[in-house]
Amino acid sequence: MSELTHQDVIDAEMAAVRPDGGAHPSRSYGPYRSTALRHPVQPLVVVEDPEAVELTGPVFGHTDVTALDNDLTRQHPGEPLGERITVTGRVLDSGGRPVRGQLVEIWQANASGRYAHQRDQHPAPLDPNFTGVGRCLTDGEGGYAFTTVKPGAYPWRNHLNAWRPAHIHFSLFGTAFTQRLVTQMYFPGDPLFPYDPIYRSVTDPAARERLVAEYVHELSRPEQSLGYRFDIVLGGPRATWTEQQDRQGDDAA
Amino acid sequence: MNEKVTAGQITPSQTVGPFYGYALPFTGGGDLAPPGDPRGITLHGRVLDGEGAPVPDALLEFWQAHPDGSRTGAPGSMRRDPVTGAVLGRHGVDFTGFGRVSVDADGHYALRTLPPPPDAPYISVAVFARGLLLHLYTRAYLPGRHEDDALLRGLPPERRATLLAVPEREGVHRFDIRLQGGAGEETVFLEFR
Numbered sequence A: 001m002s003e004l005t006h007q008d009v010i011d012a013e014m015a016a017v018r019p020d021g022g023a024h025p026s027r028s029y030g031p032y033r034s035t036a037l038r039h040p041v042q043p044l045v046v047v048e049d050p051e052a053v054e055l056t057g058p059v060f061g062h063t064d065v066t067a068l069d070n071d072l073t074r075q076h077p078g079e080p081l082g083e084r085i086t087v088t089g090r091v092l093d094s095g096g097r098p099v100r101g102q103l104v105e106i107w108q109a110n111a112s113g114r115y116a117h118q119r120d121q122h123p124a125p126l127d128p129n130f131t132g133v134g135r136c137l138t139d140g141e142g143g144y145a146f147t148t149v150k151p152g153a154y155p156w157r158n159h160l161n162a163w164r165p166a167h168i169h170f171s172l173f174g175t176a177f178t179q180r181l182v183t184q185m186y187f188p189g190d191p192l193f194p195y196d197p198i199y200r201s202v203t204d205p206a207a208r209e210r211l212v213a214e215y216v217h218e219l220s221r222p223e224q225s226l227g228y229r230f231d232i233v234l235g236g237p238r239a240t241w242t243e244q245q246d247r248q249g250d251d252a253a
Numbered sequence B: 001m002n003e004k005v006t007a008g009q010i011t012p013s014q015t016v017g018p019f020y021g022y023a024l025p026f027t028g029g030g031d032l033a034p035p036g037d038p039r040g041i042t043l044h045g046r047v048l049d050g051e052g053a054p055v056p057d058a059l060l061e062f063w064q065a066h067p068d069g070s071r072t073g074a075p076g077s078m079r080r081d082p083v084t085g086a087v088l089g090r091h092g093v094d095f096t097g098f099g100r101v102s103v104d105a106d107g108h109y110a111l112r113t114l115p116p117p118p119d120a121p122y123i124s125v126a127v128f129a130r131g132l133l134l135h136l137y138t139r140a141y142l143p144g145r146h147e148d149d150a151l152l153r154g155l156p157p158e159r160r161a162t163l164l165a166v167p168e169r170e171g172v173h174r175f176d177i178r179l180q181g182g183a184g185e186e187t188v189f190l191e192f193r
């Protein structure tokens, strides 16, 4: 087992990174150690081609989801442990248009901070009544909704005493392959934010804030669940001939 | 034609992490070609890091035009059984244009698909992995009208070679993805505007 870096070293490295003005993290963010050998060092090649296949993207439909896929608390015979939450929001493109009929996928740790994944060695208990996987299609307004439990924080081995703030992983499709996004949603006020190099890899404070869901009391259901809102805006160009795609979205919604 | 991305609004990317394996991959994710279609081809290779070691936890997504040139795709990539919730897989008739494969412990993937059309002779690839804070795009070019292709024409030969799938035998093409390396080693990655 190799010697792990201390938190204060990671803290100093994170403090030394200047925001570069972009919303996305740099792929070579040193405090997240796994980036070292996994980021390109050659310049990316810019594609400005109106014929590019990537300006269109995969489509999904009702055959790709079932009605219960967006309720992570009802996928097993028993009730999962943990605090019930609902997470709702809208998926928009960078022009503010709703992304309709597209696939939203989530995955998360259980209330104890353990993933139902063989490689997760965190000694917190697995929950036989919780897998932590959900999916749904966005509706005609780009809206989505999930019912789940609040995931726990969990340790990882980026450095000594490294803990991930509670988060839900999100995977999103737009109307173009260029709009593809995989991200993580966090919970407001998490005390672990200052210590986490993945959260802090987004160096612009305003952009980082957009990864944090908002607690919305009106979305809480009496004696049932706490409500959070998490809106998602996809970047990336798309084809201009979207009328047909919009119609497909209406069908799917 | 394309909207300029306003960095002030978009949701930032975060790594897919190491634990997506029970959530994102699905049965038949790499089997785009309808069974028995005589045009079926295989694209396969490995995902490698800056030391040339396999990346065992990469997830690849593929998107391409239909052999007839259509770019609208079709639903049904990951059909699910409404009774049990189990994955049914593709129904074997429609070509959805979309594939998703997680690599094995050797960093290896295989995609069985139909050849893209001659005027867009490439399969677009998105690469996700632990340690990758923002996914990467590249293209695997199959034999076709490369001389017409603006992207390939603009690259120096050693960089261009990283985008060309290598024919191994009839219908089988090799395409390795190297995340980091010298100009002739590292795969050309793309940024769309």
Ligand SMILES: [Fe+3]
Pocket (backbone or CB within 6 Å): A164, A167, A169, B017, B019
């Ligand atoms: Fe996680």
